[in-house]
Amino acid sequence: MQGRNGLPVCVKNMSDNGKEKEQVTLTIDGKEISVDKGTTVLDAATLMGIHIPTFCWHPKLDSIGACRMCLVDVEKFPKPAVACATEAMPGMIVRTDTDEIVKARRGVLEFMLLNHPLDCPTCDKGGECDLQDNVFHYGIDKSRQAFTRRRVIDDQTTDAFDDKRIGPEIIRNMNRCVTCYKCIRFNKEIAGEYDLGAYERGNHTVIDAAPGEQIDNFYSGNVVEICPVGALTNTDWRYKIRNWKAKQTLSLCSHDADGQNIMLWHDQRQLWRATSRRNDDIDDGWICNIARYGYQYINSPDRLKTPLIKKEGKQVPASWDEAISLISKRFKEIKDSKGSVCLAGLIGGNQSVETAYLFNKFFRNKLHTNNLDYRLEYIDLKGSDETEAYNCLYRAPFTIADLEQADVVFVFGSNFIKDHPAINLRLRKAYRKFGTKVYTANPVETKSADISLDEMIYSPDTETAFIAGLIHAIIDNKYYKNIDETKAAEVKTMLAPATLDEAARLCGIEQERIVNLAKVLSEANNPYILAGDYFVASAKRHRTANGMYDLANLLGIKDSNAIILASQANSMGADRVGVRPRLTENLKKTLIDKWGEELPESPGSNTSQILNNSLDEEIDGLFILGANPAMRYPDGPFVNSALDKLDFLVVADLFETATSAKADVVLPLAGWAEQSGAYVNVEGRYQKFEKAQDADKGIKSGIEIIHSIARAMDLSLNLDNAALMHETKDIVDAFEREARDEAKFFEVKQAQIPEHDNYPYRLLVGNDIHHFGYVTEHCPSLMRFTPEPYLEISPNLAEKLGIDEETLVRIESTTGKLVLKARFSEYFEGDVLFIPNNFSATEVTGLVSREGGGWVKIEKLDDK
Amino acid sequence: MEQVFLKYIDDPNQHKIDTYIEHGGYQAIQKVFKEYQPTEVIDTVKASGVRGRGGAGFPAGLKWSFVPQNTGKPIYLACNGDESEPGTCKDRVIMENNPHLIIEGIMICCYAINAHHAFIYIRGEFAHPAARVEAAINEAYAKGYLGKNIFGTGFDLDIIVHTGGGAYICGEETSLLSSIEGSRGNARIRPPFPAVEGLYKCPTVINNVETLSSLPSIFNNGVEWYRSHGTEKSPGTKIFSLSGNVNKPGNYEVDLGTPLSYVINDLGGGIQNGHKLKAIIPGGSSTPLLMPDQIDTPLDYEAVAEAGSMLGSGAIIVIDERSCMVWVLMKLINFYAHESCGRCTPCREGTAWLKQLINRIENGDGQPGDIELILDVCDNIMGRTICPLGDAAVMPVRSFIQHFRDEFEYHIEHKKCKVETDYPFV
Amino acid sequence: MILKESTIKEIKTRMERYPSRRSAILPALTAAYRQVGHLDNAVYKEISRVIEIPYVEIAEAATFYTMFPKHEVGKYLIQVCHNISCSLRGADNMLIYMQEKLGIKMGETTDDNLFTLISVECLGGCSAAPMMQINQDYYEDLSREKIDTIFADLRAKAEEEGK
Numbered sequence A: 001m002q003g004r005n006g007l008p009v010c011v012k013n014m015s016d017n018g019k020e021k022e023q024v025t026l027t028i029d030g031k032e033i034s035v036d037k038g039t040t041v042l043d044a045a046t047l048m049g050i051h052i053p054t055f056c057w058h059p060k061l062d063s064i065g066a067c068r069m070c071l072v073d074v075e076k077f078p079k080p081a082v083a084c085a086t087e088a089m090p091g092m093i094v095r096t097d098t099d100e101i102v103k104a105r106r107g108v109l110e111f112m113l114l115n116h117p118l119d120c121p122t123c124d125k126g127g128e129c130d131l132q133d134n135v136f137h138y139g140i141d142k143s144r145q146a147f148t149r150r151r152v153i154d155d156q157t158t159d160a161f162d163d164k165r166i167g168p169e170i171i172r173n174m175n176r177c178v179t180c181y182k183c184i185r186f187n188k189e190i191a192g193e194y195d196l197g198a199y200e201r202g203n204h205t206v207i208d209a210a211p212g213e214q215i216d217n218f219y220s221g222n223v224v225e226i227c228p229v230g231a232l233t234n235t236d237w238r239y240k241i242r243n244w245k246a247k248q249t250l251s252l253c254s255h256d257a258d259g260q261n262i263m264l265w266h267d268q269r270q271l272w273r274a275t276s277r278r279n280d281d282i283d284d285g286w287i288c289n290i291a292r293y294g295y296q297y298i299n300s301p302d303r304l305k306t307p308l309i310k311k312e313g314k315q316v317p318a319s320w321d322e323a324i325s326l327i328s329k330r331f332k333e334i335k336d337s338k339g340s341v342c343l344a345g346l347i348g349g350n351q352s353v354e355t356a357y358l359f360n361k362f363f364r365n366k367l368h369t370n371n372l373d374y375r376l377e378y379i380d381l382k383g384s385d386e387t388e389a390y391n392c393l394y395r396a397p398f399t400i401a402d403l404e405q406a407d408v409v410f411v412f413g414s415n416f417i418k419d420h421p422a423i424n425l426r427l428r429k430a431y432r433k434f435g436t437k438v439y440t441a442n443p444v445e446t447k448s449a450d451i452s453l454d455e456m457i458y459s460p461d462t463e464t465a466f467i468a469g470l471i472h473a474i475i476d477n478k479y480y481k482n483i484d485e486t487k488a489a490e491v492k493t494m495l496a497p498a499t500l501d502e503a504a505r506l507c508g509i510e511q512e513r514i515v516n517l518a519k520v521l522s523e524a525n526n527p528y529i530l531a532g533d534y535f536v537a538s539a540k541r542h543r544t545a546n547g548m549y550d551l552a553n554l555l556g557i558k559d560s561n562a563i564i565l566a567s568q569a570n571s572m573g574a575d576r577v578g579v580r581p582r583l584t585e586n587l588k589k590t591l592i593d594k595w596g597e598e599l600p601e602s603p604g605s606n607t608s609q610i611l612n613n614s615l616d617e618e619i620d621g622l623f624i625l626g627a628n629p630a631m632r633y634p635d636g637p638f639v640n641s642a643l644d645k646l647d648f649l650v651v652a653d654l655f656e657t658a659t660s661a662k663a664d665v666v667l668p669l670a671g672w673a674e675q676s677g678a679y680v681n682v683e684g685r686y687q688k689f690e691k692a693q694d695a696d697k698g699i700k701s702g703i704e705i706i707h708s709i710a711r712a713m714d715l716s717l718n719l720d721n722a723a724l725m726h727e728t729k730d731i732v733d734a735f736e737r738e739a740r741d742e743a744k745f746f747e748v749k750q751a752q753i754p755e756h757d758n759y760p761y762r763l764l765v766g767n768d769i770h771h772f773g774y775v776t777e778h779c780p781s782l783m784r785f786t787p788e789p790y791l792e793i794s795p796n797l798a799e800k801l802g803i804d805e806e807t808l809v810r811i812e813s814t815t816g817k818l819v820l821k822a823r824f825s826e827y828f829e830g831d832v833l834f835i836p837n838n839f840s841a842t843e844v845t846g847l848v849s850r851e852g853g854g855w856v857k858i859e860k861l862d863d864k
Numbered sequence B: 001m002e003q004v005f006l007k008y009i010d011d012p013n014q015h016k017i018d019t020y021i022e023h024g025g026y027q028a029i030q031k032v033f034k035e036y037q038p039t040e041v042i043d044t045v046k047a048s049g050v051r052g053r054g055g056a057g058f059p060a061g062l063k064w065s066f067v068p069q070n071t072g073k074p075i076y077l078a079c080n081g082d083e084s085e086p087g088t089c090k091d092r093v094i095m096e097n098n099p100h101l102i103i104e105g106i107m108i109c110c111y112a113i114n115a116h117h118a119f120i121y122i123r124g125e126f127a128h129p130a131a132r133v134e135a136a137i138n139e140a141y142a143k144g145y146l147g148k149n150i151f152g153t154g155f156d157l158d159i160i161v162h163t164g165g166g167a168y169i170c171g172e173e174t175s176l177l178s179s180i181e182g183s184r185g186n187a188r189i190r191p192p193f194p195a196v197e198g199l200y201k202c203p204t205v206i207n208n209v210e211t212l213s214s215l216p217s218i219f220n221n222g223v224e225w226y227r228s229h230g231t232e233k234s235p236g237t238k239i240f241s242l243s244g245n246v247n248k249p250g251n252y253e254v255d256l257g258t259p260l261s262y263v264i265n266d267l268g269g270g271i272q273n274g275h276k277l278k279a280i281i282p283g284g285s286s287t288p289l290l291m292p293d294q295i296d297t298p299l300d301y302e303a304v305a306e307a308g309s310m311l312g313s314g315a316i317i318v319i320d321e322r323s324c325m326v327w328v329l330m331k332l333i334n335f336y337a338h339e340s341c342g343r344c345t346p347c348r349e350g351t352a353w354l355k356q357l358i359n360r361i362e363n364g365d366g367q368p369g370d371i372e373l374i375l376d377v378c379d380n381i382m383g384r385t386i387c388p389l390g391d392a393a394v395m396p397v398r399s400f401i402q403h404f405r406d407e408f409e410y411h412i413e414h415k416k417c418k419v420e421t422d423y424p425f426v
Numbered sequence C: 001m002i003l004k005e006s007t008i009k010e011i012k013t014r015m016e017r018y019p020s021r022r023s024a025i026l027p028a029l030t031a032a033y034r035q036v037g038h039l040d041n042a043v044y045k046e047i048s049r050v051i052e053i054p055y056v057e058i059a060e061a062a063t064f065y066t067m068f069p070k071h072e073v074g075k076y077l078i079q080v081c082h083n084i085s086c087s088l089r090g091a092d093n094m095l096i097y098m099q100e101k102l103g104i105k106m107g108e109t110t111d112d113n114l115f116t117l118i119s120v121e122c123l124g125g126c127s128a129a130p131m132m133q134i135n136q137d138y139y140e141d142l143s144r145e146k147i148d149t150i151f152a153d154l155r156a157k158a159e160e161e162g163k
C-alpha cells in the first residue's frame, strides 16, 4: 500500500489482536520494573516516576530520536542511547543520572541555546517552555557562545522579533526553534496534511509553510500546542495574558458530536484560549481548529445582553420580568384557548443535556405537548420521526477508539474530516499504524481520498441505489452470512433497482468496484460502516438506512460497527433524554417513572411538522432555544413563512439571528462556557464540562429561562441544579436502544430522482471546513481562515463555464438565487457545487429544496 | 601486484559489455547460479573475509546473513556509490571504467540475499559515471542478463540507478535510504537496522561499490586465491585514492597490508616537489592523522587502527610542510558543518559551532581557552548523534589538536599562522 | 508549463521503475534541473503534479540538496572544489585567478550571463586536483593554461550556439 505521500503503509496483522503481551524486566536507576514487550525505556522510566527530559518525543508520534535530550546510559552499549526510541530488553541495566548523562544533556541544552534568542521575558511561551524549564533544571547560566546569534529573516518577516505569520493563526519565530520536527510530524503523520515543511539543511534548516502558501489546515492549531518552545505561537492567545495568570477549566468542544476534550484558559471575565485535554478514548490529544478557536463566540461583542420584545413591529429592549411575564401570559392563553397541541419547542443540538432534559420535561410534563425536537440542521424530517432502521443505526453503541481494531472501514456519505474531526484522526491512525483498509463512497471527492483504497463518487441522490447495488453484489456472489439461499433470494426481491447492473449504472460506479467493496467487507473480521452528514442530509436517507441495516445483517456486522453518526455536540444527549415527538417504549417508561405521571397522548410533531403546522396555523406558540432554523433548515422561504405565521414566537439565543428577527420575544442566552453541564457525544458517552466564566448580568442560561417561564406559569419544575444533573444522568444511563433484529430485512428502493432539467448542477450545502453552525461567525480566529461565503466549484467545471477564482457567480434554483465569489476546490472534480451555510449574510438554504437537496444553474456575472 | 578492479583499466572499452565478457566477465555469476545455493554464496563470501570498503570494514557475508528471509516482504540491495568523503574517488573509477564488474557483483549479492530489486546510489555530481553505469545496465538488459529469468535461471533482477543531489550525508546508509525513498536525506535512528527494516520498510542490504565489485573475483578464483591477497583479517585488494602533496596522485589498487610508504613513495612518486611530509590522513577526511614516523604502517584495518587511525574508505591525503594545520582543519570542519543533515542537535549545532571557533582562530580572532572549548564541544558531539557524521567531524578536530596543538596556540597568541599556507596555482 | 513533454516523459518513465512513486522526487528534480538550469517553486509545483506527491515534499527534498541552484544562473555553472585535496594543490589561488579571469566575484554571474562561479565541497576528483565541474562535466588537473582554454572554448561554443 502507498499513502498520499508515497510512503508505504503497514499491513495489518490481525493475529496480534487480543494477545496477551509478553513482559520484560529491566533495571532503571537500580530499581527493577516489568513492562510490556515493546515499551520504550522512556515509558518504563515514566512508569517508575523517573523523569527523563525530552524535546522531540511525543507520546502520539513516532520517535525520531533527534533532539538527543533523553540520552541514557545502558550497560554494555558502546555509547549513550536515546530513551525515547530504545526498546526495553530483558535484563537491561539503565542509568539516567550518571555524570556523563548529565553532561550530555547539558551539552544538548547548550547547543540549543547557541542560536536561541534570550528573549524569554518577551516570549509568549515563557512559563510553559520546555527549553526554559530544562535550562533552569540543569542550571545553565553562563553562555560560552560569543558569536552573533543566527537570525532567520526573510522578506515576509515583518516584526522586530523576527516573527513571521505562516498561517491565518500561526506566527513563527524561527530563531527560537529547536528543530524537533514535532510540528511537521504531527502535520504529516497524524493529520495527513502537507502545508508545513522543513527546508534547507543542517544548521540552516528552517520550518515554514509550503513555499508561497499558508499553514491553514483544519488541525493546524495542534502544531502550536506541541511546539516545545516559542517558535510557533498563535495570534489567538499570544501576548494577551501570561499563562500562569490564566485559570484552567475542564471543558468540551461545543460544536461537533465527537466530544473533543478541551481545557479553557480564562480569567473568569474572558476566555483566552482552548487547548487539548488529551483523552485517549476520543481525541488522542489532538483537537481540530473548531474545538480550539470555536470558543471565541462566547466573548463576542455582538452578544445579546438584554431581552427584546416586539412592540408595534419592532423589537425593543425590555426587562427580564416583562419578557418572562409576557411569555407566560401568551403561552397560557394559547394553551387555554387552543390546547397544548398548539404549543411547540425546538432546542439546538449543542445545548447541554441538562437543558435538553429540562426542556423536554417542561414541554411534555408541564405544557403537555409532544411537539418538540432538536433536529434543526439542514435535514428535513418530512413526515417521519425517522424509521426503525434509521433509529437503530443512529443509536448504535459505537466506540471511537475501537476503530483501531477495524480491518475494513467503509465511510458512506461523509466529508469525514469536517463532520467528525476526532473520528477522522482515529481512522487515519488505524490506517497508518494498523493497516486498516478504508473505502469511501460520497457524492463528491473528499480529503479522505488520500487514505481511501477506492473513493467511489455516486451520482447525487443515488445513495439508495448504491447500497442496493452493494446488497445485490453480496447476494449474487453469496458473500452473505447467517441466512440461507431462499432468504437471500427473498431479500433480493426487496431491492430497486432490481439488478446490480442497473444499480451500478444509476449511481455511476462500475460494478466491479461495488463487488470488490462487497467482497472486502464480507471477508473482513471486524468491518465498520460509518455514515456521516452527506448521508444524513440526503432526503431519502430512510431508504438508504434500510439498506445499511440489511447490509449489516447480511454480513453479520456487529451492532457497534454499523452506525449513522450524530452531528452536533449534544445531538445524542437530546435524543437520549427524549427531545423528540416519539419515544422508545423504554424511555417512555423511564420518564413516567421519574415524573410519576402519564405522558401526553397526542402523537406530537417533529421539526418539519411543527413548521408545516405553523404554516397551517395549527401551531401558534413556539419556543426556540439556541437554534436558528431560518438560517440552517432547508428551504429558507418555507421556514420564514412558517415562522411569520406564528402567533407567538420566543427565541432564546446568544446573538440576534435570522430566526430571532421573527420573534415576539428574544431572550439573551448564556453560552456553554458560562454554565456547567454535560454533553453526550456521538458514542453516547456522557461527558461533563465546567463553567469557566460568569455570564453578563443581562444573560440567563437555558435552564434558568425554562425555570422562570415555568414558575411564571405556575408550573414549577421543582428541580435544583444538582437534582437536575442527577436526574438527567439517570435518564441518559437508563437509555436502551432497540437492538438490531438480525432476521429482519427492509425494502431498499431507490426513490424517483427529481427532475431538474434546467438546473444542471447539484448543490451541496453544509459547514465550511473552518466553521460550524451559525455561531462561528463570531469567532475572529475562524473568520481569519474563512472570512466570507463562497461558491466552491471544481476547476474542471469552472473552466467549462469560463469562471475564474474570485469571479462573481449567480446561483439560481427553483426556490432562490444568490451571488457569490467562486473558489476552486482542491477535491471536487465533477459538476457538484458547494456553499457553506455558516454565514448569516447569505441565505443559502433558500437554494435548497426540502425534496432532495439543491439543483441549480450558475452563471458568471459580467462585471466583477 | 594482481588487480581486481583496475586490471583492465587502461582498456578504453572495458566499460562495454563485450569487452568485459572478453576479459572473463559474467563468468562468476553464471557459476554462482549453477553451482551455489544462496546460503552457500553467503558462506563463501563469509569465508573469503571480504570487508566493506565504504568505510567501516564490516564483513560483507555477515551483513547479508542478518537479512530475515521469512517476512513476506521484498528484499532490496542498495549499492553505495555516493563517494563523498573528501579524498575519496575510487568508486568513480570502477563506475566509469568497469561498470559491469559492479553489476556482476550486485547480481551475486542479490542472488545470495534473494533480492530482485537493486539500487545503485550515485552522487548527483557524477553525471558521467552514472551515465556509464546506466548504459552498462541497459547493455545487460539487452543481453538478458538483467530483467526477468536471467540466464534462464528463473531469477529476476532489476537494477535502478538513483542519482543524488549534492549531499555527503546520503552516503551514510540510513540517509541513503531516505534519499532513495524521496525524502530529505536525513539519517534515521537504529534500530531498526536496515537489514531488518530498510528501504520502504523492507529488509535491505547496503554495500559499497568496491565491496560488491570484489565479489566476482572471489567466485572466479576461489576463496583461497582471494585470501592470498591482503592479511589474515583484512583479505583482498583495495583501491587507495592518493591525493594531496604527492608527485603522482591517483587511484592505486594494492593488497591490503601494503605499507603506506609504498603507496606514497613508490606509487605516488614521493612528496610533491621534494617537500617535507607533515602528516597523512590515511582513510578519508574523517580519519585521525598519521605522523611522518608512521609512514610504514601497513594499510589494513587492524594495523591502521593500531596506529591510532582508521583505514576508512582508503583515501590517503598527504599534507606537506607548507600547510598550516589550522587552515587544513578549517577546510575539513567547514565541510562537515556544511554537510550535517540537521536532524539531531549535537551534530547540527555542534559542527556549526566548531566551524565558527576554528574559523575564528584561522582568521586571527582566536581567544585564550578556545582550544579547551573546542575539545569540550567535541566531547559533547562524540557518540551522541544519530549517525556517525558527528563523530566523523570530531575525529579530525581532536587529532589535529593532539598532534599540532602548538600551531593552534601560536595562532591564537600571534593572530596568524605559524606556517603561512600558500599553495601556488600554476 | 515549464517542464517539456520530454522531461515529463523521462520523469514518468523513471517513476514507474520504482516500487514507490515518491522515489521519483530526486530523479524528477534532476531531470527538471537539467532542462531548466535551476529549480524554484514553480518547478516544484509541476513536479508535484506529475508524480502526484504533495508540493511541500518536493520543496523539502529539493532544498535539502545543494547541487541544484535555486535561482537562475549563467549558461555555465562553474563549481570549484575548495575542499582539502584541491586546496592542498592550490585551489584557493585558482579561485582568485578565475575571479580575475571572469571579472566576477564568487557567487556572481558574468554580464553576458555565460558564467556563474561558485565554490563547493569535495566533488570526488581528489586525485586529479585541483578540479571543477561545469554543468555536468568535470575538468581536472587544472592549470592556468587549461582554464584559459576551457573558458575560451566554452565562450566559442556559446557563440556558436547563439548563431
Ligand SMILES: Cc1cc2nc3c(=O)[nH]c(=O)nc-3n(C[C@H](O)[C@H](O)[C@H](O)COP(=O)(O)O)c2cc1C
Pocket (backbone or CB within 6 Å): B051, B052, B053, B054, B055, B056, B057, B058, B060, B080, B081, B082, B083, B084, B085, B168, B169, B170, B171, B172, B173, B174, B206, B207, B208, B209, B211, B212, B387, B388, B389, B392
Ligand atoms: C557520514 C557518512 C558518510 C558515508 N559516506 C559513504 C560513501 O560515500 N560511500 C560509501 O560506500 N559508504 C559511505 N558511508 C558508509 C555507509 O554508511 C555504509 O556503512 C557503507 O556503505 C556500507 O557498505 P560496506 O559495508 O560495503 O562498506 C558513510 C558513512 C557515514 C557515517
Ligand code: SF4
Pocket (backbone or CB within 6 Å): A176, A177, A178, A179, A180, A181, A182, A183, A184, A207, A223, A226, A227, A228, A229, A231, A232
Ligand atoms: S517550530 Fe517548534 S515544533 Fe516545529 S520544529 Fe521548531 S521547535 Fe519543533
Ligand code: FES
Pocket (backbone or CB within 6 Å): A053, A054, A055, A056, A057, A064, A065, A066, A067, A068, A069, A070, A071, A082, A083, A084, A085
Ligand atoms: S526525546 Fe529522545 S531524542 Fe528527542
